[in-house]
Amino acid sequence: MALQDKYKDLLDTATASGVSDLQVAEQDGVLHINGTAPSGDVKDKLWNIYGQIDPNFLSGDVVMDIQVATAVTGAKLTVVTESTNLNIRKGPGTDQPIVGKAAHGEIVTLISKMNEQWWLIRTDDGAEGYSYAQYLQPA
Amino acid sequence: MKLRHLTTSIMAIGLFFMVACKSKPKDSEIMTTVSTAVQSTPGVTANVKEGVVTLSGTVSTEEEKTSAEKAAKSVKDVKSVVNNITVTPPPPPAPVAVTADDSLKTAVADVVKDFPGVKVDVKDGVLTVTGEEKADRWKTLKMALDALHPKKVDAKGLKVK
Known part of the structure; x- marks a missing residue:
């Protein structure tokens, strides 16, 4: 739960920005975040927040995979x-x-x-x- | 005298039957109302016998168990409630699916070929990143590595310029 607190801003923003199928699970000291962002901007925003909480992504306590919903056939x-x-x-x-x-x-x-x-x-x-x-x- | 006794006895027996008969449809009436009352808690079933409601089934929280009991108690003519509901907490979320090393190795090789200064080792689902890279390029790489669903991306050995 400590990791969820550390990345609370990130998780709250993901929810508030309309990320669908948001899955957050902590396993072996790593927080796994998966979801589909409504736009590329939202994905960028989430990665920026992640980068603010963990500068240069060096802690290794998050694995985040945010897909973009607009990347569909014909896009x-x-x-x-x-x-x-x-x-x-x-x-x-x-x-x-x-x-x-x-x-x-x-x-x-x-x-x-x-x-x-x-x-x-x-x-x-x-x-x-x-x-x-x-x-x-x-x- | 005998006749009077007999009459009294018949009346008494008749009265007994009336009461007995009357109490039977009552259980089924209670049953209907109670069933409706506990419907809001899925997984709970009710049984009524002589005004005593027995609740059974499985719910995921203590609150649901209590609320089902309250709902049953609030029904008219219910004498008491036997709460036999079991509380079984929902199973913990499924473990995170980590990609197997073989698939990871192939995918990692495709990703890192564009990052000449970086080496990524794969072991037991953990990606260990070493070397050096510019901050924005490392961010791109980290995004690509995370998308492969590894167990962990360990970049302690990476020098970010």
Whole structure:
């Protein structure tokens, strides 16, 4: 329960911001927080609060997975690589051949989610394949 | 004289039966009312015998047990309530599902390939992060690692620039 107190601000904000399917469970000294945020902004806000309570996320007492509800089939996604192109691959895995690239900041369309890490996307040029979800954010 | 005795006896027996008969439908009436009264507490059933209500079933809190008893007591003609409800607290929440090491290793390899200065070890569901990285890049990495549902992300050995 002590961890829930430490991260009370975070949990309260998650509830107040309309995070659905919010699950909070403490196990082996780690607070696991899962839920679906109504927007990418809410996800960012929660990560910022987490970063305020635990600067640089170094305590290792939280594992937080906040999905964004707007990342659904047909949704437009922005490529959020640091500066480089995003690889689009034939299959879900970095060992898969590259079939296309999407530029930093380009808008692509989400076709389906293979899993939480690999999403099938299509660029406006028609290139279709799997990219790493970490570099895609609902536009 | 004999006839008078007989008449009295018949009347007495008749009266006894009237009372006896009358008390029987009463239980079923009480039963109906009590059942409605305890309906607000799911999992509780009531039985009535000669005005004595016996409550049974399973609830998750002591409050529900007490409130069901109160509800039953408040019903007209109930003489007493035997509260046989058992309180069973709800089971603790399901343990957090931690991804198996094999799946974690594959997924971690995909994630860290874009973070050349960082090494992530996987053991028993715990991700141990070492090396050095810029604060905003580490945040991106931490988000990606957390999304893999590990048991823990230990970054004590990471130097954040």
